Amino acid sequence: MKMDFMLNLTQEQKLIMTQKMQLSIKLLQMSGIELQEYIDKELQENPVLEAKNNEENEESTIQDRIDYKELIKYFEFDNYGSQSLGNYDNDEVSPFTFISNPTSLEEYLEQQIIELNENDYLEILCKYIIENIDARGYLPMSIEEMAKEISADVKDLQKALTIIQGLEPDGIGARDLRECLKIQLEKKEMKNEKIFKMVENHLQNIADNKYQVIARDLKITPKEAQGYGDMIKTLEPKPSRGFYTGEKVKYISPDAYIKKINDDYVIVMNESITPKLSINNLYKEIINNENDKNAVDYVKNKMNGAMFLIKSVEQRKSTIYRVLEKIIEKQKDFLDNGMNYLKPMTLKEIADELEVHESTVSRAIRDKYVYIPRGTIRIKDFFTQGVTNVLEEDVSVVNIKNEIKLLIDKEDKKKPLSDQVICDELNKKDMNISRRTVAKYREEIGIKSSSKRKRL
Known part of the structure; x- marks a missing residue:
């Protein structure tokens, strides 16, 4: 057996992810609640990092007091409250008056x-x-x-x-x-x-x-x-329904609000998700005045970490904002008129226009919510595949599902429509769709097959 030992010089390209890059990606894909928890943890562990919440001024305090009075009047007008409509001093009125513990x-x-x-x-x-x-x-x-x-x-x-x-x-x-x-x-x-x-x-x-x-x-x-x-x-398969069973209710806090002003939609980022982060001035003075090299090195290290966190949080906000801008451009009809006007839109399409990787858009919308005039929805719900009809126009999958539901709602329950009949009806409306796809979409919207929908 002949064995040769040789040295070869090769060149290859690798992406080495630094800890800072990993943190930036991690923060981008966090939900609002996860981000809050992460920042709270960092505030405890990094003494250099400081959080500043907006203080309420006297005017807002007075306004809040007026709002509580109006709230009470509303409740009592509808016989919800039991307090009289007399004078309400500062100490007499509290929103906690109307909160009761749920009975388990x-x-x-x-x-x-x-x-x-x-x-x-x-x-x-x-x-x-x-x-x-x-x-x-x-x-x-x-x-x-x-x-x-x-x-x-x-x-x-x-x-x-x-x-x-x-x-x-x-x-x-x-x-x-x-x-x-x-x-x-x-x-x-x-x-x-x-x-x-x-x-x-x-x-x-x-x-x-x-x-x-x-x-x-x-x-x-x-x-x-x-x-x-x-x-x-008609019987209840889950007897505990309606009772508090110790399971926590998860409240959704939107990352942004899309509001209509005149004919334009504007994006307002939800600043309440995270406190305003800054560097504690005391530690800036330590760097300038401290003679202890170890102390200075420690503070510099913590300060670098704090600065990068602040930068990453702002970058996260900026990325979400840019994604929402593109969504508004493409989905204005949906925002104006509702679900039936949702257009096919993919992650790749938005990523290409923003000149970022598709995974960046995916992370930016993961577990994120946005408030629109019709309510709070997942940003992910704006993205939907489409099928091309005979006129070479894209038709949203959501629209096709709505058409399927509409046909089934109107069917004769003694002779429910088969998937093939539904397929034929959709194709009459210039939707290029197969029977198998009809079955798939029907199951996705929770509608049973024709044999299980039949009424005698």
Whole structure:
């Protein structure tokens, strides 16, 4: 075997991402809430960094006081409030007057148990079961598992569970969906055994609209089966709905506002997302006056980090602003007239016009929201693919989906339109679309197939 050892000189191009570049990219793709959390963390760790919030002046304080008075008058006019319409001093009026703690499902159930006046031991067992009910309102543990965990008698726990399942909301404490629906039917004093058998054996067939199959099994007419199915669909599959279950509500804060002034749309960036960042003057003096080299080096390092963060935050804001400018140029009809006027627009199209990489636009719109005159929407929702019609014009996918929904809304429910018929109708309107694409878009907007939409 011949082995040669040779040195070769090659040239290749690589992109080495510095930590600063990585941070800049990271900040760009953060949502407003994520950015707030990141800045809060940096403020704690970097003593050089300083945050300044806008202070309210006397005039705005007076205005706020007037607004609260107007708010109270509005509430009392509609019988929402209980305070009199007398004089409101500074200390008398507070927005917190109108805030109450939400009643949790656990608290609601425990209050009902107290009112039943059961013996102490049974009440303890009931409260234990309530503590194990999940966010949906179901009991994920079996009686045997609970009995073993707390060394209780199975019969006593079963009695406690029966009490729980008799409480409101209907269906609470069920072990699965079937039991949940049966409890609700029993509370409605439903006596028909057929409907209980449907719940036990045919939930999937009800979902699939297979009433012929159900009818054969239960020896009833398909129309009767459909009637029972309609009744079952009115029941609540998630008993906890409407109650506070400890899950936090996520509030959306738009990164920008698009407002119409005369015939033009202007962009106003939401400055409240981040505080105004600056460098603490005290540390500037240290660099100029401190003789300790280590202290100066430390401050310089922290100052460089703070300066780059400030620059990156401003760059993030600038990139989002530029993307929104291009969106307004292309989607003015949508902003004026609504969803049906949304034009096909891709990330690449915007990226090319801004002379940036497509990934930059993708990061700039990730988890970002914008307020428009019709409400708050995701910036991502402006971007949609299109299909080319026979006239070589782009038609937005959103518009095609709206047409599909419109056709299905108007169909004869006894003879629902097949995907092929819908396809033919759309092509009559110069939309170049296949049956398979119709099926795909129909599923994306949550509409079932024709066989599952059929009414007897």
